Amino acid sequence: MSLKERIGAFLCTCGKTLGRSLSIEDLKSQALRLPGVFFCQVHDALCQEDGQAFLKEQIQSFHPDGVLLAGCSPRGHGALFQRLISQWGLDGEALEVVDIREGCAWVHADNPDVASAKAQNLLRMGWAKLSRKELSRDASIPLLKSALVVGSGPAGMAAASAMAGQGLRVYLVEKDGTMGGWLRRLSFLYPSGDEGANILQRLKQEIEPSLLITVFLEHEIAGARGYVGNFQVHLRGGEGPKTIRAGAVVLATGAQPLVPQGLFNYGELKGVMAQEELESQLLRGQNLGGTTAFIQCAGSRIPQRPYCSSICCPVALKNARLIRLRWPQSRVFLLYRDMMAPGVDLEHLYHQAMDAGVRFLRYSPEHPPLVEGMDCVQRVKVLDSLSGRETALEIDRVVLSTPLLANPQNAELAGMLSLLTDDYGFFCDRNLLEPNRTVTPGVYVCGTSRWPCSVQEAILQGQAVAASVAALLRAQRAKASDFGVLDGVKGWPAVVNESACSGCGNCFQACPMKAIGLQPFDGRRVARVNKVRCTGCGTCATLCSGGAIQTQSLSDSMAIKMIQEAFK
Amino acid sequence: MTGSALIIGGGVAGIRASLDLAGMGIPVHLMEREPFLGGRLLQLDRLYPTDHCAWCPVWPLLRQVGSHPLITIHSSSEVHSIQEEAGAYQATIVHLPTYIRGERCTGCGECLWACAKKSTVAGREGPLPILRPNSYVIPKVFAINRNLCGECPGCQEECPFGAIDFKMPQETRLLKIGAVILASGFDPGRLEGLEEYSYGAHPDIISAMDFEAWIAESGPNAGQVLRRSDGQKVERLAFVLCAGSRDRRFHEYCSGVCCMYAVKEALWACQRSRDLWATIFFTDLRACGKGFQEYVQLAEETGRIQFIRSRPGRIQPMGENGALRVLYEDTTQRNTREMIVDMVVLAQPIIPAAGSENFASLFGVDRGRERFILLPDDKFLSPATSQSRVLACGCCQGPADAVQSVISASAAALRAAEILAQRRAA
Numbered sequence: 001m002s003l004k005e006r007i008g009a010f011l012c013t014c015g016k017t018l019g020r021s022l023s024i025e026d027l028k029s030q031a032l033r034l035p036g037v038f039f040c041q042v043h044d045a046l047c048q049e050d051g052q053a054f055l056k057e058q059i060q061s062f063h064p065d066g067v068l069l070a071g072c073s074p075r076g077h078g079a080l081f082q083r084l085i086s087q088w089g090l091d092g093e094a095l096e097v098v099d100i101r102e103g104c105a106w107v108h109a110d111n112p113d114v115a116s117a118k119a120q121n122l123l124r125m126g127w128a129k130l131s132r133k134e135l136s137r138d139a140s141i142p143l144l145k146s147a148l149v150v151g152s153g154p155a156g157m158a159a160a161s162a163m164a165g166q167g168l169r170v171y172l173v174e175k176d177g178t179m180g181g182w183l184r185r186l187s188f189l190y191p192s193g194d195e196g197a198n199i200l201q202r203l204k205q206e207i208e209p210s211l212l213i214t215v216f217l218e219h220e221i222a223g224a225r226g227y228v229g230n231f232q233v234h235l236r237g238g239e240g241p242k243t244i245r246a247g248a249v250v251l252a253t254g255a256q257p258l259v260p261q262g263l264f265n266y267g268e269l270k271g272v273m274a275q276e277e278l279e280s281q282l283l284r285g286q287n288l289g290g291t292t293a294f295i296q297c298a299g300s301r302i303p304q305r306p307y308c309s310s311i312c313c314p315v316a317l318k319n320a321r322l323i324r325l326r327w328p329q330s331r332v333f334l335l336y337r338d339m340m341a342p343g344v345d346l347e348h349l350y351h352q353a354m355d356a357g358v359r360f361l362r363y364s365p366e367h368p369p370l371v372e373g374m375d376c377v378q379r380v381k382v383l384d385s386l387s388g389r390e391t392a393l394e395i396d397r398v399v400l401s402t403p404l405l406a407n408p409q410n411a412e413l414a415g416m417l418s419l420l421t422d423d424y425g426f427f428c429d430r431n432l433l434e435p436n437r438t439v440t441p442g443v444y445v446c447g448t449s450r451w452p453c454s455v456q457e458a459i460l461q462g463q464a465v466a467a468s469v470a471a472l473l474r475a476q477r478a479k480a481s482d483f484g485v486l487d488g489v490k491g492w493p494a495v496v497n498e499s500a501c502s503g504c505g506n507c508f509q510a511c512p513m514k515a516i517g518l519q520p521f522d523g524r525r526v527a528r529v530n531k532v533r534c535t536g537c538g539t540c541a542t543l544c545s546g547g548a549i550q551t552q553s554l555s556d557s558m559a560i561k562m563i564q565e566a567f568k
Numbered sequence: 569m570t571g572s573a574l575i576i577g578g579g580v581a582g583i584r585a586s587l588d589l590a591g592m593g594i595p596v597h598l599m600e601r602e603p604f605l606g607g608r609l610l611q612l613d614r615l616y617p618t619d620h621c622a623w624c625p626v627w628p629l630l631r632q633v634g635s636h637p638l639i640t641i642h643s644s645s646e647v648h649s650i651q652e653e654a655g656a657y658q659a660t661i662v663h664l665p666t667y668i669r670g671e672r673c674t675g676c677g678e679c680l681w682a683c684a685k686k687s688t689v690a691g692r693e694g695p696l697p698i699l700r701p702n703s704y705v706i707p708k709v710f711a712i713n714r715n716l717c718g719e720c721p722g723c724q725e726e727c728p729f730g731a732i733d734f735k736m737p738q739e740t741r742l743l744k745i746g747a748v749i750l751a752s753g754f755d756p757g758r759l760e761g762l763e764e765y766s767y768g769a770h771p772d773i774i775s776a777m778d779f780e781a782w783i784a785e786s787g788p789n790a791g792q793v794l795r796r797s798d799g800q801k802v803e804r805l806a807f808v809l810c811a812g813s814r815d816r817r818f819h820e821y822c823s824g825v826c827c828m829y830a831v832k833e834a835l836w837a838c839q840r841s842r843d844l845w846a847t848i849f850f851t852d853l854r855a856c857g858k859g860f861q862e863y864v865q866l867a868e869e870t871g872r873i874q875f876i877r878s879r880p881g882r883i884q885p886m887g888e889n890g891a892l893r894v895l896y897e898d899t900t901q902r903n904t905r906e907m908i909v910d911m912v913v914l915a916q917p918i919i920p921a922a923g924s925e926n927f928a929s930l931f932g933v934d935r936g937r938e939r940f941i942l943l944p945d946d947k948f949l950s951p952a953t954s955q956s957r958v959l960a961c962g963c964c965q966g967p968a969d970a971v972q973s974v975i976s977a978s979a980a981a982l983r984a985a986e987i988l989a990q991r992r993a994a
Contacts, residue, residue, distance in 0.1 A: 014676045015728025045674050045729065075704065076675065079635060106677075158949070162982055165989075166592065202949060301861060310856040338852040344821040344937050344966040347814065364900070385900045426858070432615055433580065433625040435971045436978070451858040457975070459949060464978030470985070471591025 007130060008064030009040040010055065012071030014101055016044055021105040022115040027070065030120045034127045037068065047077045052084060059088050066094045066130045070123055072101040091135050093492075098126035121566055128561040134495070134552060139480035139531040143229035143473050144247035145169060150221055150413070153181025154203065154455045155447025156252030158462030159469075160213055161206035163250075166470035170213045171244050173235060175220050179204060181254045182448075187282035189455050190318040191345035199455065216242075220409075224249070224416040227532040228442030228483055229473070247473045248442045250465050251413060251427060252458075255404040255448035258299045264371040264400055271377035271397040274298075275312065278319055278399045289327035290396035293380045294320055295369055296336040300403035302365070307424060309403030310452040313340040316401050317353045324356040332358045333393055335369050335382055362386050371398055404452040417443050418514045418533075426451055436465045440513070441483040441532070444468060480531035492553040493534035494541060500548035501526040507540035507549050516540060516549075571992060572597060573984050574659055574743060576647065576927055577751035579607020580970055581962025581977040583629050585749050588981035590638040594988060597743050598633065599642045601923065603666055603711035604701055605630060607753055609970060611777065613784035616832040617863035627704045634706035642741070643707055646923075650930045655991065657931075657957070659743045665736040666711035672731035673709045675701065679723035679732060680710070686722040698723065746991050747957050747984040748931060750941055751977060752924045754963035757812050757819065757917035765811060765914060770885035771796035772892060772911045776807075776826065779913045780833055783840060793841040795910055797889040804909040805837055805846040806894055808880055811914040814851060819917045821938055824967030826915035827854045831864055833913065834873045846873045847907065849880055849896060857971070883912055918967040931958045941965045951980045959983050 009031040013019055024042060031040040041058055045051045046069070059067065067085055071077075074097035086092040100119040108115035146169035149156045157179060160172045178184070183203075186196035207213050219237040226232045231249055235242045257276050260266040266274070273281075281288060294316045300309050313336065320332045334353070339360070341350040354360070361384045363369055369382040377398050383390045406425030414421050419438050420428040427445040430437040436446050444465040447458035480493065493515075494507075503525040508516045515533035518525045527540075527549055538551045547556055573589050575582045578600030586598045598605070612622035633639055648660040668679070683698050697716035701708050712723075712732075724732045756777050759767040767773050772795050774782065785791035793802045807830040813823040827850060834846040848867075853875065855864045867873045880896035886908075894907045920939050928935050934954040936942030941953055941960040951959050961976035962968055968976065 014674055015678070017676050017678055017728060047674055048672065048729070072675070076708065079631060083635070162986075165986055166982075199949070306861050306865065308856045308861045313856075338854065340852070340854050340856040342822050342824040342827075342854045342856065342967070344824075344940055347820065347822040348937060351820070386902075388902055422858075429858075431625050432618060432620060432970055433584070433629065433974050435975055460951065460975055460979040463950070463982045464975045467588040467592065467978040467982040467985070470982070471588055474591065474593055 005036055006038055006063070006065045007034070007036045007068055007127065008058065008062060008066070009034075009037050009068045010046060010058070010070070011040065011042045011100075012046040012051070012069070013042060013044050014072060018101060018105045021109050021112050022100065022119050023112070026116055027100070027119055027123060030123055031068070031070075031127075034124065036131055037127065038062070038064070046071060047080065055084065056088055059085065059090065064090075066096070066133070068096050068098065068123070068126055068130055070098040070100045070119070070126070073097075073099040073103065093133065093135055094130075096126045096130040096133075098122050124565040124568065125562040128565045129554075129558050132555065132558045132561055134555075140477050141227075141229050141480060141532055142477050143475060144245055145473055146171065146246045147248040147250055147469050147473070148173065148231065148233050148244050148246040149250045149252060151181065151252035151254050151447075151449065152179040152215070153252060153254045153447060153458065154183050154199070155254075155449070155458035155462040156181070156250070157203040157207055158459040159250050159252060159446060159465045160462075161203065161210065162463045162466030163469055164207075164210045164212040166466065168212065168247075168470065168473060170210075171246060172207070172213055172215045173219050173221065174215065174217050175237075177218050179207070179215065179217070182256070183455060185276060185279055185283070186455070187279050188318065188322065190314045191349055192456070196455070221413060221416070227530060228440075229478060229532075231442065248444065248469045249417065250469065251443065251445045251449050252447045252462065253407040253409060253413065253449040255406055255426075255452060258402040258405050260298050260400045260402045263298050263402075264295060264369070264398060265373070265377070266400060269371065269373045269377040270375060271373070272371060273397065273399055275315055275319070275399055275401050282319065282322065287327070288323050288397075289330045291331040291333070291394065292320070292323055292397050292399060293333045293335060293369075293393055293395045294399045294401060295371075295380075296334070296401045297365075298400035298402050301337065305403065305424070307403065308340060310340065311454055312401035312403065314346050314349060314454065316399070317341065317346075317349050317358075319399070320358040321349075321353040321356045324353075324358055333361060333380075333395075334358055335361050335363050335380070337363060337365065361391065404448055407449060410449065418512070419443060436461055437468065442472065483532055483535075492536040492551060493531040494529050494536065494538070494549050494551050496527045496529060497548045497550070498522070498526045500546050502546055502548070503527070504545075506543045506545070510539050510543050512537065512539060571595065571988055572743070572745055573747045573749060573988065574599065574657070574745040575749045575751055577607065577753050577921075577962070577964070578602070578605035578641070578643065579751060579753045579962065579973075580609045580626065580629075581753070581973040582607070582749070582751035583626075583633055584974040584977035585751060585961060585981040585984075586639050587629065587632055587636070588978050589984060590636045592981070592985045594638065594985055596639045597642060597661075597745065598639055599645050599647065599661060601644070601646055603644045603699055603709075604705045604707065605633065605641065605643065606705060610705070611781065613780050613787070614832055614836060615970060616828045617857070617859040619832070619835075623704065630704060630706045641707060644711065647927065647930060648740070655957075655994075657745050657748065659745055661741045661743060663739040663741060665738055666709070667714065667717075667732060667734055667736050668710045668712060669731045669733055669736070670707060670709040672729045674729060675708050675710065676728065678726045678728060682722040682726035686720050690718075692718075747987045748959070749977075749980045749984055750924070750927055750931075750933070750953070750958065750960040750964050751962045751980075752921045752927060752964045754918045754967070755921045757919040759811060759914055759916050761818060762812055762914075764881060765808065765883045765912075766885055767914060770892065771889070773883060773885070774911065774913055775916045776829060776833065776913050777916070780829070783833070783837055791840050793837045793844055800910070801841060801843065802837070802910045803843050803845065804907075805834070805844060805911050805913065806892075806907065806909040807834060807846065807848045807913045807915065808883070809848065809850045809915045810879060812917040813915075819919070819938055822854065822967070823915070823918040824854075825918065825969050828857070828860060828863070828969070830913070830915055831855070831867050831873075835867050835870070838870050838872050844872065847909070848873065848875050849878045849894075850875060851877065851879055857969070918963060920964055924964050931955055933958050933960075950983045951976055952983060957987055
């Protein structure tokens, strides 16, 4: 439906203040000359209670198809007016707000002629846009009250139990034969000092008795289709393929530490071990007396793997201190580059390790420590960059702090769900203030699948995701337009003119959201847009040579008409 | 209604927690001591490590908070007292008068012009008493700071909507609440105690928060990097990290975010001024979050930002408005040196916000190391304080960046929802 037939115009003077810099009378006569504009009302403050009542009365008596409103910037009260007119029986999209305050009266306060001319231009452009706007037929979609969690480490378990606590049906998929992920292999956790097994037990106790949670052990994700509220996820493994329908998908695929093959004589000398091997020796209660050297940044912060894995310093601090406390005769050296212990608790842990007698040596990447020995490790030579002295430490074991690597399955999952991964394979978040959301509505990421983090942080993230999912799936249904590019701002899906579409597939190939499919139409194949997946980015429209696919917020004809009006 | 939650602090953590709780169908009272929501984030220019504008990601959140039917905003408000009864709280909230009636103000700005005119005529200097929301801030209402206002009726006469009311009373509201989330944030710690750094003795020795505002494109110098003393371009800039943190005399803890914002400010200073060279004096360069090492690399690749592992021993002004001499030991070269710079930026500590003490005692919540709200170890599985119905998120429980703050806020919201559901079930 086009809006060009009956447009009602309103001019707001902001308490007559706009009249000082621009001519309201000229603007009104300009509005009344525009085709389709059948009335124009001036008011002093449409945002106030009496102004809103006036707006309501006018709209309900004259029944315009579209409303052209000139006043303060749409960022001021645009959302308010959109909400109001939709309460009064018009579509929220049938409103165009023209900024004559901030953009005209204010910035050109010293030049009323410019302010008036600009206001008239903007008014004509607003009219041009409104009169060519096609109202979209918004799709209403059901929201399934269920969530699928991939991975049962601390983040996945926390997310699953918290979502079940909010009344959601939860499917927890784990590729191993038992729940827990890396938490199963950890001895004590920082910064609290809790036993890993205890925390795992407590998490399990919330999951196992829950009637709302189904755990699929030894299952993997084979494929995924659908969109927010309505995902269909195919599982493989167990007794055969299954399909789960879920309203949201939570990725908690975890990460695994680098096996330091070839680094610091690992694999060649006995006694050179990775941090996780030390964890299991601590778990088994093995004797760790004698002399231990921890080497930080083994395989990270180097050109081929430039990132810092965040957790290795606190883990080494925790284990170094533990060894010193359990075996008071032991000697422990910690060879580091920068001690990554930000915040209150971790800096305190650093102090505790120092107080326990752990000795710290700072090495520089130009002079990495040398690990020497015959069969067994015997000594580590290190150039302490602070004293400038090279020290040869006679030692019994070397513990390498290696970085966490992203789960190799992330790439495949990213492909299935239209997600992005960073240079190292960790999932990307949507923006800084939505760290656990992804670019695909309804798909969330938490724990070390996003970035290395402690068990405590992983649990927090799992709970944070649960809050988002519970809010998302609370209603029975949602409108497709609720899932736009930015929360709070509507995304306007692209529309296809089937008769102009040649079915070339350019848009289908290019769509970053996988929102376009090719479907039979009148004996040929044409593009079809999934209104939920589409964010209105417009990539398709720029590639369509026939102009058959357009974004509704700014179609070619709207843009061209606006430009024509601007240069009239 | 005891099924609602009270969130104390309208910064990014409080906003996130409010939206999550309201999204789960729970009525929320969001309380902020300032006239506008947004908190510290809106005082920043950029965010590390994406260099994203600090405001843009906040606006959509503010818009949602402002229009959500389940969220009641109490700006310019303080908690006066708390009564506990039958497993719930009754909170008395005091709304301090802003002297401008919210339901009438359209944000036209006439009061501001009137005030500016009168102030100029009267020859008054300094900031105007009228606080102006920019067009994105919630609530979109001007406010008057009575401490600065001379009560000439200038603005009152000019306001086209009769919104200004000097007799506006202090208003008391009684709220029944079932769960509380503390999100009272941080204050920048004082630098005056660090005598060796001469803070306050020279205008070009500046705190990092002030420096960020000073060089912001929307700031007083439109993005130029100038000395505060004489307005000349800064060519040699020094950042001193851990100024008051990791220091037994002041705060033993690490403030967590200074390394990264120093790198950010150095990068932006270099980007805005081609002739600028920066030195960052650090102890450990704690760049351990997602994308942080790459950000540091970006700084190194400019070739104009050098990192020196040192904590300078003294900063000496050379004359009243002269350059600054930094005396330091380069700990990796093991020699003492001096450097002459135009400006020194001190990374001040992050301390619990003024008032967090008050909230802690009102709710009977324990505080831990260095007065941050304590999250006891036995509550490993949730962001709860020593009072089970009071949760904490963001910087009031320890230094946190924006990402960590919103994660803890969402987790706190979830826990609050669970507490309220238990109440309903009981």
